[in-house]
Amino acid sequence: MDNSWVAALATAGMLVLLALGVPVAVCLGLSGFVGLWFIGGWDFALVQLESLPFSLTSTFSYSVLPMFLFMGNLAMNGGMARELYTAADRLIGHFRGGLLHATVAGSAAFSAISGSTVVNATVFTRISLPEMLRHKYSAGVAGACIAAAGCLAAMIPPSVTMIVYGILTSESIGALMVAGVVPGILTALAYAMLISILVRVDPSIAPTNQPRASRQERLSSLRQTWSIALLFLFIIGGIYGGYFSPSAAGAAGSFGAMVILAVRRRLSWDILSRSFIDAAVTSAMLFLILIGGLIFSRMLVMSGAVSDIVRFTTGLQLSPLMLMILLSLVYLVLGCLIDTLSMILLTVPFVYPVVKAAGVDPVYFGILLVVFIELGAITPPVGMNLFATVAASDGRVSMEQILRGISPFVLLNVVMLGIFLAFPQIVQWLPQQMASG
Amino acid sequence: MRKLERALELASSIATWIAGAAVLLMALLGGLDILSTVVIGRPLAAAVEGTEVLMVIAAFMGLGLLHKRRAYIAVDLLREHSGRGLRRVLDWLTLLLMGGYFGLIAWRGWNDAFESLAVREFSNGLVQIPLYPSKFCLAIGMSIAVLWCIVELLKGGLFRDATPQPDP
Numbered sequence: 149m150d151n152s153w154v155a156a157l158a159t160a161g162m163l164v165l166l167a168l169g170v171p172v173a174v175c176l177g178l179s180g181f182v183g184l185w186f187i188g189g190w191d192f193a194l195v196q197l198e199s200l201p202f203s204l205t206s207t208f209s210y211s212v213l214p215m216f217l218f219m220g221n222l223a224m225n226g227g228m229a230r231e232l233y234t235a236a237d238r239l240i241g242h243f244r245g246g247l248l249h250a251t252v253a254g255s256a257a258f259s260a261i262s263g264s265t266v267v268n269a270t271v272f273t274r275i276s277l278p279e280m281l282r283h284k285y286s287a288g289v290a291g292a293c294i295a296a297a298g299c300l301a302a303m304i305p306p307s308v309t310m311i312v313y314g315i316l317t318s319e320s321i322g323a324l325m326v327a328g329v330v331p332g333i334l335t336a337l338a339y340a341m342l343i344s345i346l347v348r349v350d351p352s353i354a355p356t357n358q359p360r361a362s363r364q365e366r367l368s369s370l371r372q373t374w375s376i377a378l379l380f381l382f383i384i385g386g387i388y389g390g391y392f393s394p395s396a397a398g399a400a401g402s403f404g405a406m407v408i409l410a411v412r413r414r415l416s417w418d419i420l421s422r423s424f425i426d427a428a429v430t431s432a433m434l435f436l437i438l439i440g441g442l443i444f445s446r447m448l449v450m451s452g453a454v455s456d457i458v459r460f461t462t463g464l465q466l467s468p469l470m471l472m473i474l475l476s477l478v479y480l481v482l483g484c485l486i487d488t489l490s491m492i493l494l495t496v497p498f499v500y501p502v503v504k505a506a507g508v509d510p511v512y513f514g515i516l517l518v519v520f521i522e523l524g525a526i527t528p529p530v531g532m533n534l535f536a537t538v539a540a541s542d543g544r545v546s547m548e549q550i551l552r553g554i555s556p557f558v559l560l561n562v563v564m565l566g567i568f569l570a571f572p573q574i575v576q577w578l579p580q581q582m583a584s585g
Numbered sequence: 586m587r588k589l590e591r592a593l594e595l596a597s598s599i600a601t602w603i604a605g606a607a608v609l610l611m612a613l614l615g616g617l618d619i620l621s622t623v624v625i626g627r628p629l630a631a632a633v634e635g636t637e638v639l640m641v642i643a644a645f646m647g648l649g650l651l652h653k654r655r656a657y658i659a660v661d662l663l664r665e666h667s668g669r670g671l672r673r674v675l676d677w678l679t680l681l682l683m684g685g686y687f688g689l690i691a692w693r694g695w696n697d698a699f700e701s702l703a704v705r706e707f708s709n710g711l712v713q714i715p716l717y718p719s720k721f722c723l724a725i726g727m728s729i730a731v732l733w734c735i736v737e738l739l740k741g742g743l744f745r746d747a748t749p750q751p752d753p
Binding site for chain 1: 601602604605606607608609611612613614615616617618619622623633636637638640641643644645646647648650651654656657658659660661663664675678679682683685686689690693694696697716719720723726
């Protein structure tokens with residue numbers, strides 16, 4: 149059988165298994181393995197299965213994945229997220245829709261030490277949703293705001309999404325993280341503007357204003373956030389001060405978080421053990437998917453399908469902008485159908501070579517991919533952040549309510565995507581400044 | 586069957602704690618490496634190699650708990666709209682394919698681990714660290730996941746519809 153046919157059948161088989169609800173890691177790995185078997189023979193396929201899991205998980209630069217997960221867990225379990233929310237609430241909670249603003253600000257700041265959109269959505273559902281409901285905020289908009297603000301964790305470094313993209317493409321994870329800073333902050337500001345508009349148009353979304361916190365309360369709550377600010381500055385300062393590499397930043401951040409919690413007398417065995425066990429289990433899940441993804445992409449490369457697709461797309465002679473617009477449309481549809489991590493793993497092996505051949509900056513494309521991920525995480529029916537918010541709300545908000553409130557946030561993300569497409573400098577400016585500095 | 590399940594629960598629990606300890610050690614090693622570099626101007630010997638070995642342990646020894654928590658990512662679109670009978674079939678299929686795939690990796694993992702032990706494989710670097718313990722951890726973690734699939738198949742093939750059990 150022709151290798152292109154093998155690749156096509158393996159891809160079709162993988163999609164069928166995916167639709168049947170088989171875990172993504174197994175769909176990718178198994179179909180990739182069968183494809184490799186047909187292309188290179190049984191022994192060849194087995195060698196890949198023997199070498200890839202170990203070589204992937206023993207690569208030092210990928211240690212950022214478990215380490216950033218560990219750091220995020222420590223910060224969450226150690227109460228740092230709650231302190232951020234309290235500070236944001238006291239600073240801006242008295243504005244109309246203030247608790248929604250506080251949620252966005254708190255989630256954006258927590259993103260600086262948490263790399264997972266689902267973790268952010270879960271944490272802020274537990275912290276801010278009960279408060280918003282107590283103040284008679286619209287449950288749908290409150291839930292939607294938490295789910296959407298949680299997506300900032302994908303853009304603001306450190307981001308698991310960027311690490312996965314970096315691993316799959318061998319692009320610099322450090323450069324990706326720097327590139328995410330400005331778009332992340334802009335998206336958070338855009339959310340704040342959107343909330344201001346929403347509560348003006350429909351005051352019933354946030355019917356009550358909180359009393360303004362006293363100056364002393366504001367200052368004391370702000371002082372409580374020193375630990376997160378310090379941790380963030382430690383990581384960024386450490387990387388750009390040359391004290392450690394981006395690959396070691398995860399371990400540095402985890403170590404820093406442990407020291408901070410110990411200094412604040414919060415580092416109990418319970419917090420520590422819950423944090424490292426959860427980090428180990430999430431890492432196992434992510435590495436399993438990455439192993440499957442790499443087996444599958446190896447099969448595609450071996451079959452020649454990737455080169456065929458690149459040849460075909462370059463033959464169309466699309467401008468980089470047209471290509472990006474075309475890909476945006478494809479990703480918008482895909483984001484509604486499959487979960488975000490699977491979307492990266494299924495498409496990047498095909499799309500990355502095409503994008504690179506078209507002369508698009510791979511780091512810039514990585515950031516656009518994150519915007520697609522943000523959209524995918526909040527678009528039904530498989531928006532992971534929507535599920536996370538509903539699951540963590542303990543029945544306080546239903547999926548139907550969130551779906552009614554999510555459309556303005558989805559629309560805003562589409563607008564942000566358009567802005568990043570029209571003005572790539574927004575994404576590329578900071579990495580260029582860092583490189584030239 | 587119950588005895589096997591209990592043994593597997595114990596194995597998953599021990600393996601998960603080992604994975605967690607590996608995560609903790611990676612953080613400590615990384616932190617001490619930075620301190621050593623900044624304070625005495627010399628990086629900690631074998632910090633990189635040690636991290637690489639620990640990462641393998643962290644990535645695979647947590648598979649038992651991952652399986653028990655049902656923490657795999659899957660697309661549930663079809664499943665949500667299917668009846669109980671079809672969901673049961675899908676659970677069977679999932680366990681069968683998972684068991685097969687993990688079994689292949691475990692099989693090759695054991696093979697690789699014993700080969701590594703036979704040649705006393707060590708990492709490259711100033712301080713040489715044996716690689717075979719981490720290769721055995723890969724095989725053990727995968728084998729625990731395979732055994733969970735087999736036990737659940739023997740118990741009737743409930744996977745996604747089964748209530749996730751509490752952590753060991």
